[in-house]
Amino acid sequence: MKKVAAIIHAHKLDDVKLALISNGVIGMTVSDIKSFGTSRKEVTRYRGTEYKVDFISKLKIEVVVEDSLTDYVVQEISLSARTGTIGDGKIFVFPVDQIIRIRTKETGIDAI
Numbered sequence: 001m002k003k004v005a006a007i008i009h010a011h012k013l014d015d016v017k018l019a020l021i022s023n024g025v026i027g028m029t030v031s032d033i034k035s036f037g038t039s040r041k042e043v044t045r046y047r048g049t050e051y052k053v054d055f056i057s058k059l060k061i062e063v064v065v066e067d068s069l070t071d072y073v074v075q076e077i078s079l080s081a082r083t084g085t086i087g088d089g090k091i092f093v094f095p096v097d098q099i100i101r102i103r104t105k106e107t108g109i110d111a112i
Contacts (some may be wrong), residue, residue: 001054001064001065001066001067001091001095001099001108001109001112002064002065002066002067002070002093002094002095002096002097003062003063003064003094003095003096004062004063004064004073004074004077004083004092004093004094005033005060005061005062005063005091005092005093006060006061006068006077006090006091006092007033007059007060007061007089007090007091007100008056008058008061008088008089009058009059009081009083009087009088010027010032010058010059012056012081012083013030013059013061013079013102015062015081016077016080016081017060018080019076019080020063020073020076020077020081021059023072023076024069025063025064025065025069026042026112027063028062029061029062030059030061030062030082031059031060031062032053032059033055033057033058033059033060034044034055034056034057034058034074035055035056035089036054036055036056036093037087039048039073043088045097049072055086058089060078064096064099065112068097070093074091074093078091097099098108099111099112
């Protein structure tokens with residue numbers, strides 16, 4: 001099993017969710033995050049003073065899937081989250097050794 005984590009623009013969440021759900025992904029975790037990277041720095045004013053905003057609000061999506069679906073999920077996220085501008089985000093793939101559903105004690109694929 002693999003965990004696919006993607007950092008995306010918030011306005012692309014519905015596109016990514018629809019692409020994944022319509023192709024068999026049964027669940028995901030979404031978190032509000034702040035990212036810092038190569039995307040543009042914004043300047044904001046507060047009471048006449050300028051402040052640089054280095055951290056940009058993004059969303060982090062995490063999905064655990066069978067190994068055979070990993071490449072497909074990465075492709076779907078990449079296509080549906082892309083805007084073509086700097087700061088579109090990143091996708092990370094991690095191995096998952098074990099999953100246990102707390103309520104039923106199911107393990108492995110059955111726990112997804």
